[in-house]
Amino acid sequence: MDSKDLLKRVKEDNVKFLSLQFTDVLGAVKSVDMPIRHLEDVLKDGAWFDGSSVEGFARIQESDMRLKVDPDTYVVLPWSSPDSRRARVFCDIYTPAGEPFEGDPRGALKRILAKIAERGWKFNIGPEPEFFLFKGDVTTNGVHPVPHDLGGYFDFSSFDEAVVVRTALMDALDQMGLDVEVGHHEVALGQHEIDFRFADALKAADNVLTLKYTVKAIAAQHGLVASFMPKPVHGINGSGMHCHQSLFDTKTGNNLFFDAKDEAKLSPLAYSFIAGQLEHARALAGVVAPTVNSYKRLVPGYEAPVYIGWAQQNRSALIRIPRYTEGRDKAVRAELRFPDPSSNPYLAFTAMLAAALDGVDKKMTPPKALNNINLYHLNKEERTKMGVSELPGSLA
Template sequence: MTDDHATPDGGLTAKEQAVLDTIEEEDIDFLRLQFTDILGVVKNVSVPAHQAEKAFTEGIYFDGSSIEGFVRIQESDMRLIPDPDTFAILPWRSEGEGGTARLICDIVDTDGEPFVGGPRQVLKSVLDRADEMGYSVSIGPEPEFFLFEKDENGDATTIPHDNGGYFDLAPKDLASDVRKEIIFTLEDMGFEIEASHHEVAEGQHEINFKYADALETADNIATFRAVVRAVAEQHDLHATFMPKPIGEINGSGMHTHISLFDEDGNNAFANEDDEFNLSETAYEFMGGILDHAPAFTAVTNPTVNSYKRLVPGYEAPVYIAWSDVNRSALIRVPDAAGVSARFEVRSPDPSSNPYLALAALIASGLDGMETGADPGDPVREDIYEFDEEKRAEYGITTLPSNLGEAVDALEADDAVTEALGPHVSEKFAEAKNQEFAEYLTSVSTWEEERYLEKF
């Protein structure tokens, strides 16, 4: 992958100079230097815009020991190096005031080397591996979210903003204006929006943006979540990407469409002579996804709550299989050919760290290509209707049923842990094991209502 950061002599690249010119032309006063911790929480350091050249040439120092999963106190000095390709002016500006812009940053250590614990660097390393194999990776995500009312104190509730359903229009879909404003804001920041609609559950929505290379997509997901929350706040609503905020209704997923392109720009997944328009490369990549699904689930579905979504009956995939006609399988192959040939991994959810989630998915697929993984035959029946015996007959296994099982699978999978690197694998598993342990010792309202007076 190309590096558009400062030149070795300390000068600026053309892209960096273009950013400085835009800062001056657009009267930008402040820059938000953004990065993501291991758990996927977006962080930022705000600096005066006149610090932009220093940020590009030297970086901006920060205390890495204060960030979840980064470094110990004795090795805390780290630097943020902005990526000029991620420059975007934030649309919120008060009249008469200068503007604010955002730059997503890479992290380097005190020696100037890329920090191996930075999620963006993890994804870059996996994409470098794909590049060495002669491929680039394109990703099209479909993140879902809920809009909830707030109470009289301004705190979030789980009262849906509307009672609309799948593809409903106003008056049932009360949030169409909110979605429009989100879309306009995203377009102002350079997004190309393809579609938006009300989802199945009350208060649930989906906005799809155009596929892009994997790194840009991960950046876009992080930006998307921030914009959705900010616009919702302006409407006195709370937006959440929590996978399952309400029991007994559909949860929020982030279906992820994947395709590879070769060095000539051809879709390496395409084969019009195949029944499903897929090449042998696509099948091997798919086989790797299926083989490593238990392990990457800890990363693509990283919260205790994620596993409240991954249950039969609510359109979320539970079974490790692929299909072209039903959505009960982990992987669905859309009716698309040529440049659009791809498949959709349906298990990820929007609480995941987008950099680590995409890194784990891509690494699994690349491993499948290297090992010649076989995805088996498609399952065209509704797997939700299978009993245990029939699933065994078809060789269909299930995703982990909870976060603890998923972390165990991650730690036992060399291909995924090597892709994440020892630092991230260790810190991530440590944090998630602690989260699961805390969950196991907590007492829920459901338990109180069911058992407190009964026993």
């Protein structure tokens, strides 16, 4: 979609207000709202803002920055009133000189994707963000979050409010153009997951932010509060954002991870990709699990990965290779299991790809697969003998 198409679309959709959105370094969504009559000027000149007031952007003496609309990210917000219909676009950030701002998280992802595009590759990601729904207002000081239900993994009841909320959520996401595959109750009380089909990394990161924004809006309509904290409640499972990854050939559309002759159906490229992420896992943790609360999730006993290794099907490993189904070559992938939804998806996906490419460029080989081994049941001496190290226990 170009600027001309966008102007036509907002008129057809009877949009009255437009939110220009971007993220700070921490992944918080920032928004500049404007009446739609100013869109043509913004498409031409951009929208200026104070970069020194945004976390991680600029100092006060160099604060002027400009938002440039990405028309392809245009969606109407389904929950907005027909009388004051609102839409949203994501924006890229530019300096006063008209250059892309290097501190823009979305821009960082676009740059590394441009580099692999020169190789004829596309980085696909299928994220699985988990979240909690809580009763009432958990923002008031001293109020403890109470999960809205007592359900468990895949539980269903025709009277379950979660089914109503998830249905409304999936309907809204569908209207916004996200290809939702499944929605279901997760393991912990009040915990849920919405999965959407894999996409190129930029689209996937945009989708994660759209999902988080939408979940909170729909939950509020039902008197609930949504939380994407990795570990909001002690003693039960936390929320992760498992990321299913693959590289595709941009010309042929073939999955570059697939090798029919290999026992695990993985190509040499896939093995080096995995090796790079394992090699840099401890450093990567600071980006994909970036908060103090992240490390309350990454502890043994709650299905969160703690030990650095890879395996076929084994969910106790840091990287899991899902079971191969005959004829589904494009589904061969590597699932990175320690990212969580508190991360900035643009920076998380950038760091994940950078670590993997280091493995590819250096032709690294991963250690032996930890198949059929529950890593949580091994003691430290056994893990040391196997060469299995641990993720950091904190940000320190």
